[in-house]
Amino acid sequence: MSSEHVWRYTLLGTILSVLALFIVWQTIRIQLDPEQVQRFIEEGKTYEGEWHTYYPPRGLIYDRWGHLLAGNTTVYEIGAELGQVKNPHTIALTMNVVLGLDYSKVYDAVTQEPSKKAVYAVLDDNVTQDKIDRLIAIRDEIETTYGGSRDKDAPNLSGLVYHPHLQRTYPENSLASNMLGFVGRDENGDIRGYFGVEAKYNDLLAGQPQRAWVPSDPNRVAEIPEIPAGASLVLTIDRDIQSAMEEIVDETMESSGSESVTIVVMDPRSGDVLAMATTPRLDLNKYWRYGEIFEGETPFNRAVSQAYEPGSVYKVLTMAAGLDSKAVKPESTFVDTGLFEIGGTFIRNWNSGAWGPQDMQGCLQHSLNVCLAWVASQTGAKKFYEYMNAFSIGHQTGIELAGESSGRLKEPGDADWYDADLGTNAFGQGVSATPLQMAAAISAIANDGKMMAPRIVRSIISDGRQFDTEARMVGMPISADTAHTLTEILARSLESEASNALVEGFRVAGKTGTAEIPTPYGYTSDVTNASFVGWGPVPENRFLVYIWLEKPKTSIWGSEVAAPIFPKVVEKLVVLMDIPPDDVRNALFSQ
Amino acid sequence: MDGVRKLTQAYSQAPWRKQMQVLGLFLLVLVLLALVAGIYLNVTARAATIGREILGMQSRIEDLDLENANLQTRLAMVKSATEMEKRARALGFEPLDQTEITYMVVQGYIPRQQAIIAPPPEPVIVVAASLPADYTESLFDWLQERIIPSLSRVLEVQQ
Numbered sequence: 001m002s003s004e005h006v007w008r009y010t011l012l013g014t015i016l017s018v019l020a021l022f023i024v025w026q027t028i029r030i031q032l033d034p035e036q037v038q039r040f041i042e043e044g045k046t047y048e049g050e051w052h053t054y055y056p057p058r059g060l061i062y063d064r065w066g067h068l069l070a071g072n073t074t075v076y077e078i079g080a081e082l083g084q085v086k087n088p089h090t091i092a093l094t095m096n097v098v099l100g101l102d103y104s105k106v107y108d109a110v111t112q113e114p115s116k117k118a119v120y121a122v123l124d125d126n127v128t129q130d131k132i133d134r135l136i137a138i139r140d141e142i143e144t145t146y147g148g149s150r151d152k153d154a155p156n157l158s159g160l161v162y163h164p165h166l167q168r169t170y171p172e173n174s175l176a177s178n179m180l181g182f183v184g185r186d187e188n189g190d191i192r193g194y195f196g197v198e199a200k201y202n203d204l205l206a207g208q209p210q211r212a213w214v215p216s217d218p219n220r221v222a223e224i225p226e227i228p229a230g231a232s233l234v235l236t237i238d239r240d241i242q243s244a245m246e247e248i249v250d251e252t253m254e255s256s257g258s259e260s261v262t263i264v265v266m267d268p269r270s271g272d273v274l275a276m277a278t279t280p281r282l283d284l285n286k287y288w289r290y291g292e293i294f295e296g297e298t299p300f301n302r303a304v305s306q307a308y309e310p311g312s313v314y315k316v317l318t319m320a321a322g323l324d325s326k327a328v329k330p331e332s333t334f335v336d337t338g339l340f341e342i343g344g345t346f347i348r349n350w351n352s353g354a355w356g357p358q359d360m361q362g363c364l365q366h367s368l369n370v371c372l373a374w375v376a377s378q379t380g381a382k383k384f385y386e387y388m389n390a391f392s393i394g395h396q397t398g399i400e401l402a403g404e405s406s407g408r409l410k411e412p413g414d415a416d417w418y419d420a421d422l423g424t425n426a427f428g429q430g431v432s433a434t435p436l437q438m439a440a441a442i443s444a445i446a447n448d449g450k451m452m453a454p455r456i457v458r459s460i461i462s463d464g465r466q467f468d469t470e471a472r473m474v475g476m477p478i479s480a481d482t483a484h485t486l487t488e489i490l491a492r493s494l495e496s497e498a499s500n501a502l503v504e505g506f507r508v509a510g511k512t513g514t515a516e517i518p519t520p521y522g523y524t525s526d527v528t529n530a531s532f533v534g535w536g537p538v539p540e541n542r543f544l545v546y547i548w549l550e551k552p553k554t555s556i557w558g559s560e561v562a563a564p565i566f567p568k569v570v571e572k573l574v575v576l577m578d579i580p581p582d583d584v585r586n587a588l589f590s591q
Numbered sequence: 592m593d594g595v596r597k598l599t600q601a602y603s604q605a606p607w608r609k610q611m612q613v614l615g616l617f618l619l620v621l622v623l624l625a626l627v628a629g630i631y632l633n634v635t636a637r638a639a640t641i642g643r644e645i646l647g648m649q650s651r652i653e654d655l656d657l658e659n660a661n662l663q664t665r666l667a668m669v670k671s672a673t674e675m676e677k678r679a680r681a682l683g684f685e686p687l688d689q690t691e692i693t694y695m696v697v698q699g700y701i702p703r704q705q706a707i708i709a710p711p712p713e714p715v716i717v718v719a720a721s722l723p724a725d726y727t728e729s730l731f732d733w734l735q736e737r738i739i740p741s742l743s744r745v746l747e748v749q750q
Contacts (some may be wrong), residue, residue, distance in 0.1 A: 057660055066706030068667035074657040074669040129661075164657055171667035218642025219635065224649050234706050243672040458705070466709040505689070571689050578702070588696060 015281070026554035030446035043302035046338065049215035056207030059230035061180060063239040064272075067303045070180055072166040075400040076127045078135075084154075085159035090142070091123075094157060096132050100105025110159065120320055129259070135162070168198075168476075176242050178278050178301035179235070179456060180399060182287035192442050194287075194299040197233060197456065198401035204231040204460070225565065234466070245277035245571040248565065253279055256561050257553030262302050262435050263569060264546040268443035268473040268535060269450030273399070274543070274577075278302045294556065304399060307407035308548070311515025311532045312350075312367045312558065316442055320486055321387035322375040324478040330360045330485055336530075340370040340377075343419025347373040347427075350514065364432060364511060365493035369427040376426035384422060385411045390443035390477035391451065393433055395396035407433040408507050428515055429523075439546035440474075445487060446509075446535040446544050448480040484539070486527055491538050501534055501563040503570045505581030509564060510534025512558035514557060517551070527551040532562035535580060545569050 030036050039248030062068035078099070080091060092107035101124060108119040139157045146154040168183035181196025193202040207230035215222060249261045265275040280293050280303060299305035322328040340347040349355065349369050355362070363371035375516050376384050388394070394409030409431050410417040424430040433441075436454055444451035453472040460467045478486075490509035494501055501510050513531035516523040535544040545566060552561045573579070580588070604612075668674065726738070 023672065033665060057656065060663075062706055065703065067670070067672075068709060071664035071667055072660040073664045076663050166660055169664050171664055171671045172673070173671075175672060213726065218639045218646060221642040221645045224652070232708065234708060298691055459708070461709045464709050465712045466707060467712055566672050570750075575687055575689050575692065580692075581689070584694045588694070590698070 012277050016026075031556045035514040047216060049213055049217070049220075051220055052212055052214045053209055053211050053226060054227050055165070055191075055209045056227045057229045058168060058183065059201075059205040059207070059232040061205075061232065061459070062234045063237050063242075064235060065238065066234070066237045068171055069176060069235070069239070070169060071169050073169040074129065074164050074166050074174055074369070075125070075167040076129075076132050076162040077122060077125045078127055078160070078162045079120050079122045079157045079160055080110040081158075082110065082112055082119055085110050087154070087158070090155040092158055092162050094111065094138055094160070095123055097139070097590045098131055099127065116498045117281050122527050126491060127162070132162055135160075143291060154190065157211050163521050168284075170238070173285060174281040174283045175239065175246065176235075176237060176276075177281045177284050178303070179237065179273075179276050180284060181300070181402065182282070182284045182290075184287055194290075195403060196401055197235070200400050201231075201233060204462075205233070206230050232461040233457050234461070235455050236274065236458045237276070238274050238576065241573065241576050242275040242277060244417065244576065245275040245569065246281070248572070249279060252549065252561075252565055255554070256549055258549040258561075260302055261550070262418055262546075263565070263574065264303050264435050264439045265569070266443055266454060266544045266546075268446035268452065268544045271440070271454045272458070273436075273442070273456050274452055275454075276301070276303045300403060301401060302548075302550075303435045304397075304401050305403045305405050305434070307405045307434050307437075308529050308550070309429055309432050309515045310531055310548075311428040311513040311529060312369075313442075313511050313513030313533045313546075314431065314433075314437060315364060315367065315372045315426070315513075316445060316486070316490065316511050317388065317391055317393070318372050318376050318379075318384070318426045319360060319489070320391075320445055320478050320482060321384055322379045323360070323485060324482040325383050326389065327380070327383075328360060328380040330489055333359055334363060334371045334374055336363075336368055337574040338370060340373045340423065342373055342377055342423035343421070345420035345423060347423045360387050361489045361493050361496070364489060365429075366417040366515075367512065372426040373423035376422050381412050381419075381422045384425075385409070388425075388431075390475055391444065392474060393431065393437065393441060397437055397454050399441045399454050404436075405434050407431075407437055408432075411476070430515060433588060435531075435546050438531075439544060442475075442533050442535075442546070443544050444477050445483045446485070446541040449476050449483040451475055451477055470561045487535075487538055487541070494534075499563055500559065500565040503530060503536070505583070506536055506568065506570060506574065507538040507577075507582055508534050508536035508566070509538050510563075512563050514556060514558040526556070528556040528558075529559035530556070530560075530562040532558055532566050533540055534566045534570075537574075537579060537585070540585075542577060542579060543570075543573050545573075 007448055030040065034257070043342065057072050060068060062070055078095075084261075085091065088107055088110040091110050092103045094102040095101040103109070106123055108512065109123060112118050112121060115539065135157075142155045142157055143446075166304070170177070170180065170182075177196075179196050181194050181198035181200075183191060183193050183198055191206070193199045193205065198205065207228060210225045210227050213222065245263045245265060249263055253259045260279045263275065264273065264279040266273055280298065282290060282293050294300060298469045300323050323330070335357050336349070336355040338349055338352065338435050347370050350367060355366055355368055355371075356364070358368060360375075362368075379387070388409055389411075394407055394411075396406045398404075398412075401458055410421055410425075420504045422432050432559055440451065442452045443454075451474045453474045455469060455471065457469055459469065468521075487509045490511055493499075493509055494510055499510075501508065501512070513529075513533070515529040515531070517523050517525045517529060530549040533545070534543050534545045547562045547565050547569070548559075549562050549565075556560045574581075580584075
């Protein structure tokens, strides 16, 4: 070996040795420097995996026959990985064209300098699949055209990412919207239910989200936690009845010029709410229009949240109390002089007339305030209010819907109760109740005196099992005899006056109501609340219908605007509930 | 002395043999190491592949869950009250009036049943709490049940 070669090898060896030593020294230095160690550990962790929150799919909501009323669909959150954005102009322009987002806002968002606190920017959420498909097509087109280009300004969608997640969807749009409620984000960005069963059962429907570490290292792959889906609900409502009722409500709104119309349909035997139609309604898939549709203090569901003075439909309860307490009998005679004094106040009839001698059927048939005030006075304040409490007036019904109002029943002993209130309460003035409260109370008369708690949730499906809720009896405010007697009186009174509420082929019982609307100065307004409550077919009583028209314009009288709605409702109900006419039923029973 | 040298020479190994032994040992260690490394690599690669497959399957499960939810809701949309009414009207159907219905008795007719989305909860079987005899019997009971019969059998056999 020549000396030249020796020199070269010595030099190479020295360099390699120095490099090796440098590497060893660096290794030791890194291992010994706590700051470096920490930094490398943290950097390493970012590649190890990520904490992922698994949200269980929100429970579904069905009607009583299993029609889906609230489900889930896949939507996408679109965002930008700030560190990977190459051409913010392309991203902003694409977002503007495909999603209609503001160009400058998107541009500003994606040109943020990535930092520890900002690595990702959300550009849009709840983007539908078709929009994502368009984005994918644009990305592929750009890739095909400019894929190999080294031009910095070449169109590029690098950094644009999308993540799927489930979003609440309502296949029936606005159907039963007032009962269902909707799902949105609160001020903290958390998903929660608003109004109706979505709010009342939010925790149950939402389930329990879980966080889990998802390692990137395939050798450390861990099992995804088994997260049970949120509980599903089967409601008592019948989709087809609900749809028919909403149609009638809308027609009535238009024909009567009312401010609002509400119809509640119940099965008095179980307390099941079959339909609850009211106005306004919201397309739940566009819940962000809530503020626009429900202006001011408009309640989301008037049937449970808006208490009003019901007027003469309340006379049904007054008469029930009078008959049940034996204060009056059906054949008791009251001579109506057109004036009745109670607690220093004079009660007059709706037409200020005197109707002469009347039995109890006549009192209800002609809706005589004077007579009913007398019935209440005969019953006595103590007993009268005991009965009203037994009918749960002034108390929430406990229905599984958010935002239920309890109404107001002033009682002896309350600071604002006066003797005269007994007389006015007797015909539904000075007392307030929601349409559902009235329907639930009067359902006792249609159900042999047994008052069932109105319910809207029939079953809860949790952990793959269906748990049926039991119909619950609130109490028995009146006897079965009283209930039958009063039903007979009300059925005859409709027949005697050839009421607009009569239904061909079906015997029904019912009562109209017209209530003046109080103002801060008393009953000075010339607008009214028109109501009707009816049930049938007597005596089986498979449905109870409560109708309320708020401030109708075509007529102020319940007998003229609310009563004619009842046969329309019943004609739909008997078809949808498979109830044959009386003669057919009687013939079938006799076979 | 010469004898010792001859003896040592006779039993000492040739230098090339010693080198071969060292080389062989080295190669053996090398082969063993390579074998262990190979097995390790093989196992690790297979574990990694399966890990990737599991990750892929987990992702697929999530996708399928989303797709299921989508399809369920799409089906409900297609079968919604308004859509069904539209389709029925397009097929020439009209809403039925109560007076147009003819009722008849059909033996064995089962009316529409309410929705059963999931099976009912399993009945709760209440098992009466019963303590094992070990916790309740006295020493005398135990002797009477286990020892005395055995002793009597032994005595019978002896007789």
